[in-house]
Amino acid sequence: MLVRFFFRVICVFLLMSQGTVFSEPPAxxxxxxxxxxxxxxxxxxxxxxxxxxxxxxxxxxxSNAYAPEIKRISAEYARQNxxxxxxxxxxxxxxxxxKKHAADFGYETPLICDTSLQLVEATGVTIAPEVAVMSxxxxxxxxxxxxxxxxxxGKRRPQATQHDLRAALDAILSGKPVAHETTTxxxxxxxxxxxxxxxxx
Amino acid sequence: xxxxxxxxxxxxxxxTGCRILKMILAAAIHVAVSxxxxxxxxxxxxxxxxxxxxxxxxxxxxxxxxxxxxxxYADVKKRGELIGEVIASRQMPPWKAAAGDISFQNExxxxxxxxxxxxxxxxxxxxxxxPAHLPPLPQFTAGWSLGEPxxxxxxxxxFTVPAxxxxxYRNFVVPLGLKTDRWVKAIDFRPRARSVVHHSLFxxxxxxxxxxxxxxxxxxxxxxxMGAMMRLRGGPPVLAADAAEEEATPxxxxxxxxxxxxxxxxxxAKPATFGTLGGWALGARPQPLPEGLAYRLPAGSDLILxxxxxxxxxxxEEASTVGIYFANxxxxxxxxxxxxxxxxxxxxxxxxxxxxxEYVIEDSFALPVAVQAFGVGAHAHYLGKSMTMTATLPSxxxxxxxxxxxxxxxxxxxxxxxxxxxxxQGTVLRSRITYDNSVDNPRNPSDPPVRVRFGEESTNxxxxxxxxxxxxxxxxxxxxxxxxxNHFRQxxxxxxxxxxxxLKK
Numbered sequence: 001m002l003v004r005f006f007f008r009v010i011c012v013f014l015l016m017s018q019g020t021v022f023s024e025p026p027a028x029x030x031x032x033x034x035x036x037x038x039x040x041x042x043x044x045x046x047x048x049x050x051x052x053x054x055x056x057x058x059x060x061x062x063s064n065a066y067a068p069e070i071k072r073i074s075a076e077y078a079r080q081n082x083x084x085x086x087x088x089x090x091x092x093x094x095x096x097x098x099k100k101h102a103a104d105f106g107y108e109t110p111l112i113c114d115t116s117l118q119l120v121e122a123t124g125v126t127i128a129p130e131v132a133v134m135s136x137x138x139x140x141x142x143x144x145x146x147x148x149x150x151x152x153x154g155k156r157r158p159q160a161t162q163h164d165l166r167a168a169l170d171a172i173l174s175g176k177p178v179a180h181e182t183t184t185x186x187x188x189x190x191x192x193x194x195x196x197x198x199x200x201x
Numbered sequence: 202x203x204x205x206x207x208x209x210x211x212x213x214x215x216x217t218g219c220r221i222l223k224m225i226l227a228a229a230i231h232v233a234v235s236x237x238x239x240x241x242x243x244x245x246x247x248x249x250x251x252x253x254x255x256x257x258x259x260x261x262x263x264x265x266x267x268x269x270x271x272x273x274y275a276d277v278k279k280r281g282e283l284i285g286e287v288i289a290s291r292q293m294p295p296w297k298a299a300a301g302d303i304s305f306q307n308e309x310x311x312x313x314x315x316x317x318x319x320x321x322x323x324x325x326x327x328x329x330x331x332p333a334h335l336p337p338l339p340q341f342t343a344g345w346s347l348g349e350p351x352x353x354x355x356x357x358x359x360f361t362v363p364a365x366x367x368x369x370y371r372n373f374v375v376p377l378g379l380k381t382d383r384w385v386k387a388i389d390f391r392p393r394a395r396s397v398v399h400h401s402l403f404x405x406x407x408x409x410x411x412x413x414x415x416x417x418x419x420x421x422x423x424x425x426x427m428g429a430m431m432r433l434r435g436g437p438p439v440l441a442a443d444a445a446e447e448e449a450t451p452x453x454x455x456x457x458x459x460x461x462x463x464x465x466x467x468x469x470a471k472p473a474t475f476g477t478l479g480g481w482a483l484g485a486r487p488q489p490l491p492e493g494l495a496y497r498l499p500a501g502s503d504l505i506l507x508x509x510x511x512x513x514x515x516x517x518e519e520a521s522t523v524g525i526y527f528a529n530x531x532x533x534x535x536x537x538x539x540x541x542x543x544x545x546x547x548x549x550x551x552x553x554x555x556x557x558x559e560y561v562i563e564d565s566f567a568l569p570v571a572v573q574a575f576g577v578g579a580h581a582h583y584l585g586k587s588m589t590m591t592a593t594l595p596s597x598x599x600x601x602x603x604x605x606x607x608x609x610x611x612x613x614x615x616x617x618x619x620x621x622x623x624x625x626q627g628t629v630l631r632s633r634i635t636y637d638n639s640v641d642n643p644r645n646p647s648d649p650p651v652r653v654r655f656g657e658e659s660t661n662x663x664x665x666x667x668x669x670x671x672x673x674x675x676x677x678x679x680x681x682x683x684x685x686x687n688h689f690r691q692x693x694x695x696x697x698x699x700x701x702x703x704l705k706k
Contacts (some may be wrong), residue, residue, distance in 0.1 A: 059269040061396070067514035068365035092279075147288050151643030153283075154292035154609070156511075156584075158367050161648045189282040 024192040029138060030118055035095050035102075035111040042085045042112065043122060044138040049174050051136075052165070052194035053119060053144075054109075057090050057128035060188035062153070066129045066146055067105040074109045077143040077169050085108040089128055089190045091115050095103075121192055130185035131165050133172065144183030152160070154187060217578050241582040243322040243481060244330020245274045252315050253277055254339050256294050257284075259484070263343070266395040266483045272338060274683035278327045285323045288316050295484050297612050301601035306617040307486055345389055347487055352377065352523030354504065359520040360421040362397045362510045368611070369510040370425030374406075374415045374503045375523065384495035384528040389489065390481035391507075391524070399509045399611055401521065403478035404431050405502040410475075430657070432473050433505070474499065480508060480615060488617050491575050494536050494671070495528040509611065535678050536575070536671045538637070541566055541590065541632035545580065545663035547655055548692040548694040553584060553662060555650035558639040561585075562664060564629040564692070569684030571673035572628075573621040577603040578636075581664035583610050584653060590666040593629045602630075603666060610644065610659075623673070634664040 034040050045051040054070050056063045074084035086107050088098045095113060102111050114120055123132035124143055133142040146161035168178045243249065253271050261271035272274050277284065289292040294309035317531045322328075354375050362369065392398035410433055414423040423429060479498050481487070490496070506521055542549050549563035579588045585608040593599045603616060624630075638650050646660050647653075653662050672678040 061268045061513065064514035065365065065512065110459075139206050153290065155643045158646045181659050188280070189286075191279050 006133040007152065017183055019118065026183075028133075030122060032114070032119070034063070035038070035099055035113065036109065038192060040085065042083075042087070042110075042113065043134050044121065044136060045083045045134070046136050048136060049081045050141060051085065051134045052077070052169070053087050053123060053125075053132045055087045055089050055114075055120065055125045055130050055132070057188050057190070058088060058093060058097065058129050062150060062187040063129040064105065064129070065156075066149075067107070070129070071106060073165060073169075076151050080169075080173055082169060082173075083113055086110070087114050087119055089114050089117060089125075091117065116122055117190070125185070126170075127185040127187045128190055129175055129187050133165070133168055133178075135172075141172055142178050142181060144180070145185040151185045154175050160171045184185055216699055229265045230352075242328060242330075243318055243329050244327055244334070245277060245322070246330040248318055249277065249322050250274075251336050252319065254336060254536050256311060258339060259341060259486075264395075264480050265697070266392070266398070267398070273646055274329045275331075278329075279355045280334065281327045285319055285541040290321060291607070294613075295482075295611060295612050296609065297605045298616055299604045299606050301604050302601055302623055303600065304619045305375070305489075306432055306488060306619050307483065308619075309510060333616055345524050347387055347389055347489065347526060348390065351527045352525040353522060354525070356421070356506070356520045358391075358421045359518040362394060362517045362519055363512055364514055364516050365512045367512075368399075369475045369512070371422045371508055371510065372411070372414070372425045372519070373422040373506045373508065374411045374431055374571070375506065376503050377498075377525075379498065379500050379502060380631075381500050383500075384497045385498050385502075385525060385533050386479070386490055386495050386528045387526040388479055388676040389487040389524040389575075392519060393521065394519045396513045397510045397517045398483070398519060399511050400480060400482035401506045401611060402480040402504040402613070403523075404430075404433070404478055405478055405498050405504040406498075406505055406508065407474045407499040409503075411505050418496055423502045425509075427631075430507075432677045437503045480613070482612060482614055485614065488615075489526065490536075490619070493530070493532070493534050493621060494575075495532050497532075512613075533599040534671055534675055536669060537678075537682065537685070538667045538669055539566060539630060540665045540667040541586055541630060542634075542665055543689045543692045545665045546634070547663070548696045550697055551662050551664075553636050553638045553651075553653045555652055556639050558637050558641065559586070560636040560638065561633060563631065563633045564665075566685070566688050568624055568626055568628045568630065568681075570677040571675055572624050572670040572681065574602070574624055574668050574670045576617045576664065576669035577617055578613070578615045578669075579597075579605055579608070579664075580613065581608055581610070581634060581636070582644060582659050584636040584638050584662050584664050585610065585647050585664055586635045586642070588632070588664065588666050590630060590632045590668060593631065595625055601670065624670075630668060633664040634666070636662060636664070664685075685705060 031039055031041055031043060031158055033110050042053055052073070058064075070086070078084065086102065086109050088111070090173060093113060095100075095116075098111055098113050112119070112123075121165070123134075123140060125132055129146060130144060131146055132140060135141055142165070146163075146165045148162040148164070149159065149160040150156050164180060164183050168180075171178045251587070257267075258272045259265070261269060261276075263270060269280060271280070271284075284293070288311055289310075294311065296309040297309070298305065300310065305394060354377060356373050356375055360371060360373065386402050390401055390403075392401075411423075414429065414432065417422065457523035476496070478498065479488075504523060506523070507522065508519070540561060546562050549562045549564070562674075577590060579590075581588065587604075587606050589604045590602045590609055591599050592602055602622075636653075638645065638653055640648070640650060653660070655661060655663055657663065670681075672681045
């Protein structure tokens with residue numbers, strides 16, 4: 001029993017260390033191919049001031065309701081040298097489904113299917129829609145909601161009164177610290193990679 | 202979320218024998234505990250699927266309004282935690298009425314035990330269990346659930362729902378081309394853009410006023426909200442009620458009680474040219490009126506669809522189709538609405554200070570005759586927080602007819618009792634409505650909150666709970682209408698404006 005346990009620990013350790021042990025920024029540089037076939041490093045965009053990762057689920061109504069604001073933020077902050085990525089976090093979503101969803105909702109930023117949820121794990125997001133803002137060096141500057149449009153599930157305000165993501169990006173652009181480094185996002189849960197069901201067996 | 206833990210008793214041991222004993226004891230406890238948890242394990246196939254199939258799948262299936270399918274183990278497991286959260290907070294199934302003393306038709310309400318069972322299932326890791334135990338998926342009627350309608354109409358032009366922005370309330374005019382008066386038993390509604398249509402209330406209008414409003418507005422339909430209703434009604438509810446009061450004799454034909462203004466169709470010698478025909482909300486099944494009752498639909502009427510849209514993130518085109526079911530039998534029985542407070546609280550001097558977290562209006566009415574109630578509904582705007590209606594019987598017993606602890610403007614359900622509820626003469630109906638004008642009400646349209654007074658626009662407030670009744674005997678109907686009209690008049694005389702006016706006289 002113990003031997004098998006240690007063997008597993010070592011295996012997991014080896015798997016985790018692959019690709020990260022020898023790369024420069026510790027633990028954060030992830031190369032991933034987007035749906036257009038381009039190689040992206042969304043957590044460490046070297047030539048930009050920051051990058052924003054929008055984590056979305058295509059069949060979550062809260063996630064979809066944010067599409068217009070996500071597009072506005074992407075476009076406005078692209079002009080200020082901040083990169084944006086739409087990250088689909090449904091492991092069952094195939095590239096064709098992701099492309100169709102992006103076309104339906106008009107996303108023009110690079111699209112990534114985070115099938116293995118490695119970007120989810122690296123940024124610590126748990127909800128769709130939720131965002132992570134990363135420095136070019138891979139430091140997480142903000143994680144959480146886009147704004148406070150939803151006070152809770154089924155509790156949508158007439159309009160958002162706190163624009164947390166915009167505030168974070170504005171702070172970063174003016175070289176100030178982000179006021180609230182994390183906020184609580186409202187939306188659909190991102191399905192975990194290792195369901196408890198497997199563990200309980 | 203806490204995970205399941207098995208605790209073992211602490212035994213202090215110094216001797217080897219004791220240690221062995223401790224190990225055996227611990228092992229025995231472990232086996233016992235895991236066996237019980239195994240026995241008590243909640244599985245999808247056995248416990249969860251019946252709950253989901255009965256309460257969620259009707260809407261959560263392809264082609265319906267809800268966002269994702271909940272038809273299989275994989276579907277439900279994928280959304281397990283989300284479901285656990287929205288059922289615990291009672292956001293889902295969308296059924297705002299709390300468990301009261303009277304049961305409703307088509308109740309989409311989970312019991313506390315069912316919610317607890319679901320939480321246990323999540324905690325256990327959402328096991329599937331033995332698929333052999335899985336109940337069959339419910340069979341849903343394809344197309345019109347009440348059968349082929351007698352009349353099918355579609356909006357003559359589509360309406361563009363923008364990708365985002367605040368919710369939209371819009372009225373659409375659909376000509377019906379009826380040459381004679383008809384009686385409507387039920388209306389079914391099929392939105393085209395299911396992801397954005399939240400609910401639709403149905404009205405008729407036979408003077409061509411709605412068409413004029415439609416023509417004045419460059420887009421399809423005209424702006425919704427109660428202001429538009431006021432124009433169609435020909436005045437605020439106060440004036441309409443006054444007009445009704447002038448009528449000395451109630452009409453002989455059946456009338457519709459509409460929950461909007463119970464007096465506008467009551468006791469009028471000349472038939473109303475505007476009135477309600479019920480409504481449809483996401484998740485609701487069409488409910489025909491009880492046997493022998495129907496809404497009167499005058500010849501030449503246009504159908505008005507007062508539709509509420511939630512922008513979904515992408516632009517949609519809506520052109521709703523409506524199926525109307527007519528009554529064949531001669532209609533002999535009238536029904537009416539007892540709305541408390543009267544006129545949506547117009548006489549309650551609603552004046553809610555900014556920041557006030559609980560502002561209350563109340564009204565009561567003693568039934569002048571015995572009635573049979575068949576439905577109940579409630580209305581308020583965004584500051585509405587809770588509403589209740591109770592009935593105190595002559596015996597002293599009080600029964601809760603409707604309680605909505607967490608009012609949501611978006612879910613304006615008409616609740617139909619499972620069977621007629623007999624309320625004897627002298628029963629006192631009481632309604633109580635609370636409002637939250639603080640910043641903690643996320644639906645507050647003003648940030649920071651502002652003073653809110655009575656009015657028909659959604660930034661004003663109003664509120665009432667409305668009971669739908671027939672008199673226990675049709676011959677008692679005039680007495681019931683007179684009694685309610687008198688209550689209306691008394692309420693009107695209670696308003697500060699009227700008291701001032703009386704003093705001056």
